[in-house]
Amino acid sequence: MTWQWFHRLGSPRWFYEKSGNWLPWLTAVTALLLVVGSIWGLAFAPADAKQGNSYRIIYIHMPTAVVSLAGYYVMAISGAVGLIWRMKLAYMMMKSAAIVGAMLTFLALFTGAVWGKPTWGTWWVWDARTAFMVLMLFLYLGVIALQEAYQSHDTATKASAILALVGTVNIPIIYKSVDWWYTLHQPATIKFTSESTIHPSMLYPLLTMIAGVYCLYTVALILYTRAEVLQREKRTKWVQQLVTGAGEAR
Amino acid sequence: MHPIRKQRLMFVIFIVCFSSLAVGLMAYALRENINLFYPPSKIVSGEAPVDTLIRAGGCVLPGSVERAGDSLAVSFLVTDGAAQLQVQYEGILPDLFAEGEAAVVHGRLDGDGVFQASQVLAKHDETYTPSEVADTVQNTNEHQAVCEGLDYGT
Numbered sequence: 001m002t003w004q005w006f007h008r009l010g011s012p013r014w015f016y017e018k019s020g021n022w023l024p025w026l027t028a029v030t031a032l033l034l035v036v037g038s039i040w041g042l043a044f045a046p047a048d049a050k051q052g053n054s055y056r057i058i059y060i061h062m063p064t065a066v067v068s069l070a071g072y073y074v075m076a077i078s079g080a081v082g083l084i085w086r087m088k089l090a091y092m093m094m095k096s097a098a099i100v101g102a103m104l105t106f107l108a109l110f111t112g113a114v115w116g117k118p119t120w121g122t123w124w125v126w127d128a129r130t131a132f133m134v135l136m137l138f139l140y141l142g143v144i145a146l147q148e149a150y151q152s153h154d155t156a157t158k159a160s161a162i163l164a165l166v167g168t169v170n171i172p173i174i175y176k177s178v179d180w181w182y183t184l185h186q187p188a189t190i191k192f193t194s195e196s197t198i199h200p201s202m203l204y205p206l207l208t209m210i211a212g213v214y215c216l217y218t219v220a221l222i223l224y225t226r227a228e229v230l231q232r233e234k235r236t237k238w239v240q241q242l243v244t245g246a247g248e249a250r
Numbered sequence: 251m252h253p254i255r256k257q258r259l260m261f262v263i264f265i266v267c268f269s270s271l272a273v274g275l276m277a278y279a280l281r282e283n284i285n286l287f288y289p290p291s292k293i294v295s296g297e298a299p300v301d302t303l304i305r306a307g308g309c310v311l312p313g314s315v316e317r318a319g320d321s322l323a324v325s326f327l328v329t330d331g332a333a334q335l336q337v338q339y340e341g342i343l344p345d346l347f348a349e350g351e352a353a354v355v356h357g358r359l360d361g362d363g364v365f366q367a368s369q370v371l372a373k374h375d376e377t378y379t380p381s382e383v384a385d386t387v388q389n390t391n392e393h394q395a396v397c398e399g400l401d402y403g404t
Contacts, residue, residue: 046380121344127286
């Protein structure tokens with residue numbers, strides 16, 4: 001009985017209606033954070049003593065990398081909820097999280113390579129951090145691909161949820177790789193246990209960008225999930241009413 | 251919770267634990283191979299293969315960089331505080347290569363224990379400082395986290 005609220009939470013229709021109310025606000029906050037963060041970081045933050053202006057790519061690289069790692073847990077937990085409670089909405093969210101996560105991971109890898117050329121002297125090095133990050137990109141792509149690999153939609157989502165769960169072990173490895181092994185990638189700049197090794201004038205725009213990309217992730221996740229809800233529920237009455245315009249009378 | 255859901259929850263926990271264990275054992279078996287480079291002390295003690303393409307990494311010993319007058323040849327010492335490795339390289343160094351900073355070199359160790367590098371990469375540390383702030387701490391090495399506190403010996 002106590003789990004009833006949880007099942008109501010998993011109703012695609014409930015999600016579609018609620019998220020429609022949240023989206024404008026969330027989009028506004030996202031745009032504000034990203035515009036303020038990027039102008040602050042790219043134009044007003046001081047240049048780095050050693051790297052000059054090329055360090056500014058951190059304002060895109062780090063937020064996308066952080067959120068792509070966190071997004072993996074969103075995908076895996078959605079998959080687990082789907083497996084345990086057979087909740088359709090959780091599976092839809094897992095699929096959306098895979099798409100958004102793959103894009104962010106690609107962006108983090110790409111900006112990292114662009115930064116590596118002037119800083120390290122090479123576009124790419126197969127050290128532990130970069131290699132496990134590529135592995136995560138393939139896990140995301142694998143989850144997307146598995147969805148399409150089966151005739152039965154039910155089997156496909158179950159298989160991709162299991163793949164997503166297996167991949168979770170990769171996330172702490174990526175996070176700790178720079179401490180466990182000798183890598184070219186530097187260790188974490190923002191530390192939770194001691195003082196961060198970045199000057200506050202550079203840190204605050206970075207934190208703004210991280211918050212902005214988290215919001216952007218949420219907006220993208222909601223948008224993809226809404227599209228998926230309409231796609232999967234297209235035979236239901238409420239979606240048909242919504243699409244044909246009859247829903248406007250609500 | 252419904253018994254069937256509890257069973258499925260156990261299944262999920264099992265997947266996560268089992269895959270973590272498998273990957274953990276794999277990483278343990280491969281632990282040396284995942285390292286990108288050898289520290290100088292391992293090369294000097296003979297743990298690194300001779301005349302095989304390997305990478306070495308450490309801090310460039312201040313005052314050890316010698317450039318040839320008529321070519322791009324450069325020679326320097328890298329150290330991890332315990333041992334020093336002589337590196338020879340001919341080519342363009344990355345902009346961020348500097349004495350007292352970390353570098354990773356790719357190449358072969360010759361029979362004399364000299365590292366013949368074909369590529370030199372600068373390893374940037376995790377600190378970011380505006381130049382005005384860096385000027386005031388210039389001689390204290392406070393901004394060099396990777397090579398910070400390293401005893402360069404005598």
